[in-house]
Amino acid sequence: MIKIMLVDDQTLVRQGIRSLLSLPEAEGIEVVAEATDGKQAIEMIPDVSPDVVLMDMRMPVLSGLEAIQSLSRLGMLPPTIILTTFDDDQLVLAGIKAGARGFLLKDVSLEQLVGAIRTVASGGSLVQPTVTQKLLSGLEHMQTGFASLDKPDPLTERETEILRFMAGGFSNKEIANSLGVAEGTIKNHVSNILSKLGVRDRTRAVLKALEAKLV
Numbered sequence: 001m002i003k004i005m006l007v008d009d010q011t012l013v014r015q016g017i018r019s020l021l022s023l024p025e026a027e028g029i030e031v032v033a034e035a036t037d038g039k040q041a042i043e044m045i046p047d048v049s050p051d052v053v054l055m056d057m058r059m060p061v062l063s064g065l066e067a068i069q070s071l072s073r074l075g076m077l078p079p080t081i082i083l084t085t086f087d088d089d090q091l092v093l094a095g096i097k098a099g100a101r102g103f104l105l106k107d108v109s110l111e112q113l114v115g116a117i118r119t120v121a122s123g124g125s126l127v128q129p130t131v132t133q134k135l136l137s138g139l140e141h142m143q144t145g146f147a148s149l150d151k152p153d154p155l156t157e158r159e160t161e162i163l164r165f166m167a168g169g170f171s172n173k174e175i176a177n178s179l180g181v182a183e184g185t186i187k188n189h190v191s192n193i194l195s196k197l198g199v200r201d202r203t204r205a206v207l208k209a210l211e212a213k214l215v
Contacts, residue, residue: 042071
């Protein structure tokens with residue numbers, strides 16, 4: 001069972017997401033806790049130990065971004081998906097820089113939401129295609145934590161293939177199964193990809209690869 005924590009100041013939004021995730025299409029996913037702001041989320045997460053957090057960005061008391069940053073500094077940030085109605089490129093990029101695994105707008109379908117939750121719970125990351133170009137257009141205007149936006153070191157054909165899987169949100173295990181190789185082999189390739197791109201995690205690798213038109 002994938003344990004979900006909802007963090008949103010709007011009661012109706014939390015109720016709506018909880019109801020959707022109780023449908024048969026979301027089998028194996030359960031909302032185990034809700035918080036109304038970032039401060040409450042920080043206080044609850046150690047006890048709840050959620051597998052995935054769905055985090056709104058704009059909330060009173062403590063914003064979603066501030067909560068992500070605080071949890072990351074404390075080494076307590078669970079796999080987190082930024083879930084927002086605000087098409088705010090800088091907030092999303094700052095959230096990813098702070099350690100969020102990806103983001104979705106609140107108008108996604110149940111199928112997309114469930115797929116995102118399962119992807120992140122299994123160790124993957126995601127970037128919603130409909131806003132990717134907006135994010136990329138803002139990269140040059142914001143410090144995103146990339147080591148450099150210069151052209152990265154050349155990737156091998158196999159590394160490029162794996163990078164495409166990463167861009168699709170596939171976990172190492174799923175990529176290994178698709179390619180018929182050991183999961184450890186994929187982990188080594190992913191490590192090489194991150195090193196060549198000069199980034200620390202999969203989400204930033206995908207963003208930089210998209211910016212450099214590698215995938």
